[in-house]
Amino acid sequence: MVTEKEIEQIGRTLVDTSQPLKARFRALFTLRNLGGDAAIEWISRGFGDDSALLKHELAYCLGQMQDERAIPVLIEVLRDASHEPMVRHEAGEALGAIGNPKVLDVLKKYSEDPVVEVAETCQLAVKRLEWLREHPAEASSGPYSSVDPAPPSEEVDVEKLRLALLDDSRPLFERYRAMFALRNVGGEAAVLALADGLRCGSALFRHEVAYVLGQMQHEASVPQLTASLEDGAESPMVRHECAEALGSIARASCLSALQAHAQDKERVVRESCEVALDIYDYENGGDFQYPDGLSKL
Structure with a gap:
């Protein structure tokens, strides 16, 4: 208690x-x-x-x-x-x-x-x-415990979902449904399809794609997430989410970009890198859980 x-x-x-x-x-x-x-x-x-x-x-x-x-x-x-x-x-x-x-x-x-x-x-x-x-x-959103902004599509074919995700003419809600369906299907093909979404749509859309890639924690998305983090012309809202995703993936291939942008000129990006590096340490360390407020009392 x-x-x-x-x-x-x-x-x-x-x-x-x-x-x-x-x-x-x-x-x-x-x-x-x-x-x-x-x-x-x-x-x-x-x-x-x-x-x-x-x-x-x-x-x-x-x-x-x-x-x-x-x-x-x-x-x-x-x-x-x-x-x-x-x-x-x-x-x-x-x-x-x-x-x-x-x-x-x-x-x-x-x-x-x-x-x-x-x-x-x-x-x-x-x-x-x-x-x-x-x-x-x-x-229910499937195998993930998060409450998502759209329910996943019933479609499970990765290529059909990829086309729906990348189709700028579709309503945003439908594209989000494809996004969360791809996440739930999982696997490298779904990850790569989602990573393509980092190059299209609004900043809000790209931000959500990065968040989903962080949930999936698959190393196949690291090159695209790193490219977006390093792109100074990209929205800080997207770059921040790419940093947090890299922290969640927590592979050695994520580390150099996070360290490099811990001094980024955009405050939200450098703070995200600070938090991401802590998540990286947690994922690769021996802490029992990330929310450790009780254990620290």
Whole structure:
């Protein structure tokens, strides 16, 4: 049984700006795993931070917790135009992940936001909630434990899914469905098909492709992820996700790019490399679990 005092100590690490970012991330994911009112309150306090990366992950974790008590703070973040686009985008995605249709009106309003990443995310979240309403018994995303912004397609043919993924004329929701179907099919052919997605679509789309490749942890995607991370003309939102994916894959072939960009001129990229290097160490080390907030008390 976790005590209130223990949650408070972990929460204080999360919001303590003097702590290394990697320690704050581990505290965040500990709170996500613990759940409950107090954990949500501590996570919500973090939105006053000046790190776009941290705030992005706060919103992500609140969505993955699927606790309706997080809805008010996520709506507040989505509405606040002073937050970075990647933060507002993640708040919109989190509202879709929680799955309560009462947020549909808010999501529909911000589906027309002037920031394209926010608009596209809210459009996807609306589609997800409408799909859940029609398919309440089919919400599972397959072999992965994440709550995804779109359900996987029923198609399992890798080439058909690749064509759907790369087809810019298709609605974004359909391309996302192909993306998550490829992830669930797995294997090198699916990885390479997904990696092709790093060269097309919107920044939001490419960001999600990188996230999925990180989930799959297959070394075949390392060259494409590295190329996108090293591309200074690429959106920082995409480059940051490529860095985190390389950290999750955690092979020796990932290390030099992460080390090189730990001093990147874009703050969100260098912070992502810092966190990715910590994940790399975890994947290759002897720690029992990445969210180690309790064990450190």
